[in-house]
Amino acid sequence: MPGIVLQPGKYVFKLLNSSSNRHIVEVMNERMDHLYALTFTAAARKIQPKGRTVLTYYEGTGSQPPALRQWYWPGELDGQEFLYPHKQAERISAASGVKVPEGSIPRLDGQGTTDLP
Numbered sequence: 001m002p003g004i005v006l007q008p009g010k011y012v013f014k015l016l017n018s019s020s021n022r023h024i025v026e027v028m029n030e031r032m033d034h035l036y037a038l039t040f041t042a043a044a045r046k047i048q049p050k051g052r053t054v055l056t057y058y059e060g061t062g063s064q065p066p067a068l069r070q071w072y073w074p075g076e077l078d079g080q081e082f083l084y085p086h087k088q089a090e091r092i093s094a095a096s097g098v099k100v101p102e103g104s105i106p107r108l109d110g111q112g113t114t115d116l117p
Contacts, residue, residue, distance in 0.1 A: 001027065001036075001037055001039070001067075001068050001082070002037065002039045002040075002068075002082055002083060002084045002085065002088065002103075002105050003037060003039065003085065003088070003105045004036060004037055005065055006027070006036065006037075009029075009030075010029075010030040011027055011028065011029065011030065011036070012026075012027070012028045012029070012030060012032050013025055013026070013027055013071055014026045014028070015080075016038070021040075023040055023041045023042060023043065023080060024038065024039070024040060024041070024106065025037075025038070025039050025040075025041050025071070025080055025082070026038055027039070037105075038105075038106045039082060039083070039105055039106065040083045040103045040104065040105070040106065041071075041080035041081055041082050041083060042080070042081045042083060042101055042103070043078065043079075043080070043081070044070045044071075044072070044078070044079040044080055044081035045077055045078055045079070046070075046072060046077055046079065047077075048077075049072075049074075049075045049076055049077050050072070050074065050075070051074055051075060052074050053071070053072065053073060053074055054070075054071070054072040054079070055068060055069075055070070055071055055072075056068075056069040056070040056071075056072075057069050058092050058095070058096040058098060058100065059095070059096045059097075059098075060095055060096070061095045064095060067082075067084070067088075067092045067096075067100075068082050069081065069082065070082070081101060082101075083101050083102060083103025083104075084100050084101070084102060084103070085102070085103075085104065085105055086102050089101070089102045
C-alpha cells in the first residue's frame with residue numbers, strides 16, 4: 001500500500017466521493033472507524049471481469065511483503081491502479097522488474113482535513 005504496510009486482516013477500500021478526482025482511495029478497518037490510508041490511483045483496465053473483488057500485487061523478494069498494484073470491483077473491467085511515492089516505487093520496481101506508477105500521497109492533518117485538490 002502506498003506509504004504504509006497493512007498487516008493481514010480485513011479492510012474496506014472505498015473511492016472518496018470527490019467531484020474533482022475519481023481516483024482517490026480510502027483504506028479503513030472493517031468497522032470503518034479508522035482510516036489507514038488515503039491515496040491516489042490511476043485508471044486501470046483488465047480483459048475479463050471476475051464475479052468478486054480482485055486485488056493484484058507486485059512480486060516481492062525475500063521477506064518484503066508484496067505491494068498492492070490494482071483493485072477491481074466485482075464484475076467490472078475498470079478499476080484503480082495504486083500510485084507510489086518515488087522512492088517506494090523505485091524499491092518495488094527493483095524487486096519486481098516492473099515499472100511502478102508514481103504519484104504523491106495525500107496528507108491528513110490532525111483535524112482530519114487533507115491537501116486534496
